[in-house]
Amino acid sequence: MATLNVAEVVHELGRLGATDRAVAFRLLAKDRAVEVFEDLDPALQAELVASLHGHAAAIFAALDPDDRAALLDEVPAGVARRLLAALPPDEHAATTALLGYPEDSAGRRMSPEVVAVPVGTTVGDTIAQVRAAGDDAETVYVVPVVADGRRVRGVVSLRRLVLTDPATPVDAVMSPATTVRATDDAEHAANVVRDGGFVGVPVVDGEDRLVGVLTVDDAMRVLEAEDDEDSARTGGAEPLRRPYLSVSVLGLVRSRVVWLLMLIVAASLTVGVQSYFEDELAQVVALALFVPLLIGTGGNAGSQAATTVVRASAVGDVRTGDVARVVGREMLTGLLLGLTLATVGVGPAMLVAGPAIGLVLALTVVAVCTLATTVGSSVPLLAKRVGIDPAIVSAPFISTFVDTTGLIVYFSIAKAVLGI
Amino acid sequence: MATLNVAEVVHELGRLGATDRAVAFRLLAKDRAVEVFEDLDPALQAELVASLHGHAAAIFAALDPDDRAALLDEVPAGVARRLLAALPPDEHAATTALLGYPEDSAGRRMSPEVVAVPVGTTVGDTIAQVRAAGDDAETVYVVPVVADGRRVRGVVSLRRLVLTDPATPVDAVMSPATTVRATDDAEHAANVVRDGGFVGVPVVDGEDRLVGVLTVDDAMRVLEAEDDEDSARTGGAEPLRRPYLSVSVLGLVRSRVVWLLMLIVAASLTVGVQSYFEDELAQVVALALFVPLLIGTGGNAGSQAATTVVRASAVGDVRTGDVARVVGREMLTGLLLGLTLATVGVGPAMLVAGPAIGLVLALTVVAVCTLATTVGSSVPLLAKRVGIDPAIVSAPFISTFVDTTGLIVYFSIAKAVLGI
Structure with a gap:
């Protein structure tokens, strides 16, 4: 071409x-x-x-x-x-x-210029209306069938209209309509379009009256923007909202600097914790050697759990009512992961650091993994319940939180086992 | 309902x-x-x-x-x-x-049962063919117009067919076709459908002959699966490939344990680095206090860069040819982020740790942030160039790598500044 x-x-x-x-x-x-x-x-x-x-x-x-x-x-x-x-x-x-309509609602993203026909219209007349609307209607692939003050009774696809004898009334060939509310979250409405494989879904007001159609191409854009947002926040930055190469370097800095500053403030708690245990550190410097490895592992286990749960919640597989079930599963997952890592790692650790510190490390890995998956799964779901985007409190915040608590666990276990 | x-x-x-x-x-x-x-x-x-x-x-x-x-x-x-x-x-x-067709290719995901008409067919005859195909054709919203051994000359939408006088030849109302190859990556093909807002795109073989249509609902599923995969790998786990709650706890463990083990092996390098600097650590125990904060910040800066670049590459905003440009931008971004954090943080750091260690921390933050964004942006793009999914070498691997090199940078700067 x-x-x-x-x-x-x-x-x-x-x-x-x-x-x-x-x-x-x-x-x-x-x-x-x-x-x-x-x-x-x-x-x-x-x-x-x-x-x-x-x-x-x-x-x-x-x-x-x-x-x-x-x-x-x-x-x-x-x-x-x-x-x-x-x-x-x-x-x-x-x-x-x-x-x-409110920002980020289905009403903002729908096409208001819709061809709709009353119950009883023939297929031939419906096609005539589609023709009359011409290029003015953004979508004609989904024609809502309405009655009783534009209340949606069903939908008929343009395909079905073309395949059907023109004298048939539309009610005979319409399918039951899956509708969304204009005030629904646009992401939820777009998930409905995707999950159902629809070309478009009628949008209704609070009294179930037709106000527009959310088309599949608009739904795809909504989902792309939401994925951009989730992906950026999972990485600890604000979404760019435009193509990467069209953003200036200062724009990149702006999208990240506030997150980094907040995370560094949170991370300064780790300094406090280590200062508190400074005597123990000075006594057994070997303890310091394993700090990056332990908090790295906790951070990784936490970010696995957080990312999985945030994604499951974004696609609708997990709802806020599932908190207890999800956290229970994740706690058990973390325990099993911790036991596996401890079993595999305890040999090398003992060789490097001696049996006493080896035991401390094994116990800490189990505790930190369980803690990390529990926090990593519960915090995003609880955030969602109180209306905060779960992606905001995802991987980086979980890691930082797990760093601090993990250090407390590590030094406490060390004090108990080593008797320092 | x-x-x-x-x-x-x-x-x-x-x-x-x-x-x-x-x-x-x-x-x-x-x-x-x-x-x-x-x-x-x-x-x-x-x-x-x-x-x-x-x-x-x-x-x-x-x-x-x-x-x-x-x-x-x-x-x-x-x-x-x-x-x-x-x-x-x-x-x-x-x-x-x-x-x-190969797995994950557009050919695997397309609909082969397509209504296509030769150049010169009238609109009326085309509609008749759509009718004749009835429910057998998966898609009739996009009708490819072909000539010369099924080579695609254009497409006409069902909507356009309905709006046009039946005696008109389709060539008069068809639009130029955006096509994809059957052997193209399914994600690339799905991005073409989404970016163009198409209801479907003709799929052609190596000789530009029509073999099927990739419909928008199939494209949405491809993109959802790819987003699942990218999201899981960004969090350091294998994708679940099924709804979260339908996966058993052992399934969750299986999707994560190999990643955690690999990361813990990589992280054990940090133990080696710290052992190497054990004398310096024993002399100035205060250095140990800031290790989690420094490597956490490096990890965060690196994961911001990696996540942004992986996403930009997934949606097609960045290509493998852009490596130099992207890495240059990210290096500068990291430098500016590091300078900002150092400027904001140097005061509190000096108060807590004294001027000498404060200076070490400030210099290390600048170096680590620059290093992290450089590695975070280049490694995924280089991985893609050699055919590895960039999401695989994303946040967790970047963090672990930055942990190790960051520690070397930290202790080297400390030795130079403190004269130990």
Whole structure:
């Protein structure tokens, strides 16, 4: 292929600096520019809009209402007002309706321009309505069937419509609808779309009335953004919210420095603990040799448990009601892991450090692994229960916490066994 | 709603033990059972098949060929042979064709039963072909337009077909096709579907001939499995490949113990390093107090860099050719992070440990942060270049490596500054 397709152009733009990107974007033909713009990250869209002046309003008007709402979240308030004001009245109404839903809700991400038909409509008439909507409706692959004030009674796919005799009433061929609430968390709604393998899912208000459809491509974007966020926080940083190479070095520093500072403050507890046991350390310097190994192992066991539980909770395999069951399983897992490591490692440890310190190490490994998996699994789930993103209190915080408590366990066992 | 929908049934089944799951599954009506089965994890499908005896063949025949291929990867070879043998001849052919592509390739995950039309076909005739295929074709939302021995010339969406006058030739309304190769990595192909917001993408062979379509729901599953894998390995464990609560405690131990053992072997290098500097440690016991804090900070900085780069590489934002650029950025980021932490922390450190050790700590933090981001970003990218999953050499390995080298840096700086 001689020319790049839209996805490739989007990718290449994401790798350029802001100025080069603006120049490259202006070189695109108008129709292509709109397609490319639609697929860019909202953060990059916002930058482009700021640099496009006159062209911005035309491109903005060509977007779907949900893409418009996402962009408005990114640009400064003054720019947002100007862009909204330039919209034709009906587009304006569709966009402000979306902005009425809370951020990160399904309502913000849905397509409000939906073809829906009342119960009793024939398949032929339904197809005619799809035709009449033309390119205005963002999705026509899922047609909700409604009754009684837009309450959803079922859905019929465009595929089913094409396969069915036109005189059949839609109710005869519709399937029961899986719906989500407009106020539902967007991630939950996107999981519903993915788990069911749907092309789209009707979105309803508090009284079960149809307000839009969450389409599969919007769901995929929601999940990608959530995965970005979980992945960044698991690594102890804030999500970048835009392609890596388009972020400046200062931007990278900004996404990480607060986490590092918080973690270093938490880690300074380890200094306190070791100062408290300084006499024992001075008496048996050999104890110091194994500190990095022990706290490293505790950190690893804790981060395994935390990562597993955070992920299981993100995909919906584990719910907040499962805390006791999950923590019980993880505690037992940690105990078995600790016993395995102690059994395998006790020989070499005794050879290196003598039988007494070898025993201390073996006992500490068992205790620290059990502690780490217990903390690593319970803290994220408890955080979720009180409304904190479980990914925030994941691996790095667990490691730091386990470092401190692990040291207390280590020196306490050493004091008891060695009699110091 | 009084009854659970398919997605909810799938979810609840994933939370049961193997025996309860088999019993609950047998209670489902036949048609519903097939729908539920389709959406289950392949690992759970394999277990069910083993427990279903006579029913298994019927359910197996009702699956789409790509779902069948995924299931065959999970069941024992003997069971796979029996299931394949019981298939009608055409279904048998479609399934074995898929099994000819390498594991984790787009060819394994595509739908081979596709409606495609030659260039010149009218829209009306194309719709007629979609109708004729009926429920046999897994996807009809994307109709490839072919010429010259099934070479893909474009695609037309079912939506466009419905909106267009039946007498128009499809070539007049088709769009240029973004295609993927059957031998492409499934994750890459799924990223193409997601980034372009496609309902499906034609899959072609080495000579650009159409062999199938990768649909958006299959793409979402591929990406979910890849995210599971990346997330598990970032946390230092093997992916579970099935819902968390359906994994036994021994299964959890198995997914983690090899990683923990390897990491503990690597971490034993820290014991060696500290033994080497044991004299210095005995002379200035205060040095030992800051070891957990320093290596924790190095580990955190390294895991931030590794996680960011692994993710950017998974979504395609960073390629293996970008190694130099990425590592340069990360090195600078690490230097700036280290300088910030040193500036903020040097005051408290001097108060606690005196000016000399305070200086040692400040210098070490700068060096360790720079080292950590450099290693954290380069190792995953280099691993990818030689064909190793970058997530494997992520956070836990980086931390362990940084622990060891960080200790060498720390004691060397201490020797130089303190003159010991």
